[in-house]
Amino acid sequence: MELFTEGDPIADTKAPDGPIETRWERRRFEAKLVNPANRRKMTVIVVGTGLAGGAAAATLGEQGYHVKSYCYQDSPRRAHSIAAQGGINAAKNYRNDGDSVHRLFYDTVKGGDFRSRESNVHRLAEVSVNIIDQCVAQGVPFAREYGGLLDTRSFGGAQVQRTFYARGQTGQQLLLGAYQALERQIGLGNVEMNARHEMLELILVDGRARGIVVRDMVTGEITTEMADAVVLASGGYGNVFYLSTNAKGCNVTATWRAHRKGAYFANPCYTQIHPTCIPVSGDHQSKLTLMSESLRNDGRVWVPKTKGDDRSPKDIPEAERDYYLERIYPSFGNLVPRDIASRAAKNVCDEGRGVGPTKLGVYLDFADAISRLGRKAVEAKYGNLFEMYERITGEDPYEVPMRIYPAVHYTMGGLWVDYDLQSTVPGLFVIGEANFSDHGANRLGASALMQGLADGYFVLPSTIANYLAAGPLEKVDGSHPAAVEARADVEDRIQRLLAIDGDRTVDSFHRELGQIMWEHCGMERTEAGLRKAIDEIRSLRDQFWQRVKVPGTGEGLNQSLEKAGRVADFFELAELMCIDALHREESCGGHFRGEHQTPDGEAQRDDDRFAYVAAWEFTATGQPSVLHKEDLKFEYVHPTQRSYK
Amino acid sequence: MAVSGIVLVLFLIAHMLGNLKVFAGAASFDGYAHWLRDIGKPALPGVWFLWILRAGLVVAVVAHIWAATVLALRARAARPVQYAHRKKIQGSYAARTMRWGGVIILLFVIYHLLDLTTGHLNPVGDPTRPFANVVADFAPERWYVTLFYTVAVVALGFHLRHGMFSALRSLGQQTPGGERRARAVALGFAVVICAGFLVVPFAVLTGLVS
């Protein structure tokens, strides 16, 4: 059987034309508005309370819509945006170092390896300046200079200092700002908050998104929630790899359920892998912890020259060490971009030269920095990171080199959306990491926070009005046949999961799925590997539906049941990711195909054949998906090859 | 809590200073005691001033106990189910013993009033000769009275140490430096008050005052 079929091309019908600087303003002007008196009669559902969802729910509440917000955590403040460390980009040019909206636009398109839409990225760069104003006014305690003005730093290889930050907790502070705005709306009664609720299905009425089916995770009650429009802000799907830097609860269920109901899934194979994470310590490992990328400024990366060298790092003489990044990339050395550093680490470990108990790790050595700068200076710069490393590993990085290894960190793919952030299902909007986003095939550091807040505060609240203004839609409630059916499907699926009563836990399946994905659809992908992975995923999925053991009942809190539903969806997504990776016979950004590299091992794009967004349409379980291509045009930034030698 | 506490603290200071008159001899001490009854004369008749003072103290004590009871009841309501594994105290020992310490002090004050104010429990019990009452009270053969006074005064010291600190904070002390100062002031004050009150019974016990 074919893995997929190809359908008609798809186009972004909302994208305005004309000079790129004027497109967003034109779109906002042309978009229809909703009379404030009518907004109160309209309900919008927002799923997820991270930077995108929290900001959107708060803003829509302020505008007077009736908003229903959902999150699986116990409070909207816990969404995983909170864990972002580095900072947020904005084209403020406070440093007078040549930054501008156009330069941020340019850097982001290039950083995305020319696989994103110019119009969207330009809008992102324009809105970035408003985000900083908004957050400062909310009381977000950004780092400041002695003069009382905002401090910025450079990040992710950009040549300008445009990253605003709040120590290593920028995501936390921005999220709390959005959360507080959201809580204010909750207090005023404009937003109805439903924490510990999980969306399990999308409800379509006459082809439009009109509601969702949710499970109250405390009581187990399943209800249908109806609305005039549905916004998904449910984050990325990095947990398909089981081990990632995502929170344990991050999942693909909300977007996958929408995909099954007709929303196209775009570029699922684009995955960002972060080079500096603490390595896996054993089979018990449940998640991976990121160590700030800034460590590579002073640490030197190395492995032993010979395979299987089990000596302690102190006993390996200088001549028998391979500082491989400095050797292969003499001009950038330890500071090569994320994807390159990650792949190089994988290569040396594949050669059998990895270090640590699992042999999946490389040294990040500060001995030179300590002897050059002194222990005190190193402590001042990295003290808190060293402490965190010691807490987790029990090793003192002042004495023993750190061990690091790449880990899945962010997913650029997601549901396909047009310029209005509307999916292929009318009335279904997708924002933040959940959409296929403005990052193309690779996201630059400090751009995720920017995109989440841009979508939530500024873009969606403008564009959703255009959709709602076409109403009012016919009133529907939970007794509508479509709602009743969707709810019955959810209940049926829960009963099926509970009834299997097999001999393996959900986690054991998830871990095995993650290993398959990491092995074959991780840092380097090959045709043979991907084909093998697809077979393995299918057979493991069959096993799952025969052998999984979910204890307890559907009533009340049942964490095993929650996980089982999510893993079931990860199985389906994993297959699509592999198919997407297999069909994209080029290397670009976070997608590296072993067959497509330059003679010196760098990613080789094929702009003639693959300068498009791959939007996948779901047909039926087990049936091939349909590929729709959206061609990408580059009028302002011309594709070039990256080189870091 | 803080305001009534401060009234009581002011009383303690005056009481301690008065007690120290014991070192100036029987005549001076008795004179001081009689003077207390005469303050306000002739504007106020008889021992009115003293009774006004006493009334003020009673109000402060009642307010203090009432506020403490409200806090204790709220604390109990705030944790209906207790921990099975009770942890050791990690903050301040004085802070965790405020409530029982307060009860001990209250019992002591009742005893103290019956002993040295009304004289019911005193071997001499003559309200006109307070010096003799004190000397008889802390005589070496009545060592257990001295011991009880000591225990009570030490409990008072702990109570004051956290009480002073907490009062300063409730009234708005707010910087980390201020916090350190508040702790130091509270500790110093508690030590001075303790020493000031204990020196009298021990002086009698050791025969320094007789």
Place this chain on the structure above:
Amino acid sequence: MNLTLRIWRQTGPEDKGRMVTYQVDDVSPDMSFLEMLDVLNERLILSGEEPVAFDHDCREGICGMCGLMINGNAHGPQRGTTACQLHMRQFKDGDTIDIEPWRARAFPVIKDLVVDRNSFDQIIAAGGYITVPTGSAPEAHSVPVAKANADAAFESAACIGCGACVAACPNGSGMLFTAAKVTQLSLLPQGQPERYTRVIGMVDAHDEAGFGGCTNAGECTVVCPKGIPLSTIGRLNRDYLAASAKRGDTPGT
């Protein structure tokens, strides 16, 4: 290493609950505390028992979702560390570990070790924000903020809302959580217009939620994984006194 766990089991809000003893063998010192519970749960599931429910999400010490009373210590024995970042090398072979949920009327138990901390959200909804509708903000550099104030505001803003302060407080008070937000916003010029309505609203919501009163016992700051200082409560008290004095004549208070 081999451990004996005594874990609070409670099937639901109505159940009385009890401590149940489990044996866990072959625990690696490199495991996190929650990974050790994962191992126990895998075993319980396969033997047909209900796994232990506990809250967790980011497992990197920032989301504030995890919270366990471990041997009477909120978040366990290591200071400045959430339960998810606590590793088993802090324990010895043969140890008995008691694991209980946060105990407070304002944090009712949902199941086993999972509690409902919605009362914290209510405190924030009662004033823990700066009113600034999206799009209405002035240019970010129009109001400079002294670096010392910005840094001090950050220190308070680092609160992760885990509830350890309440769990450890002998009075079951949530004052450190409330004070952290009050302090952050009252240190910034942007927070001044709502400074006094905020503190009244938040303290009232705190009291209504059933938290106990603060007696400055100081247990909260000892267990706080982010080291929120006790001086924040002093600042809250000062703002509260000032606000109470104005209550009569300030519109909205």
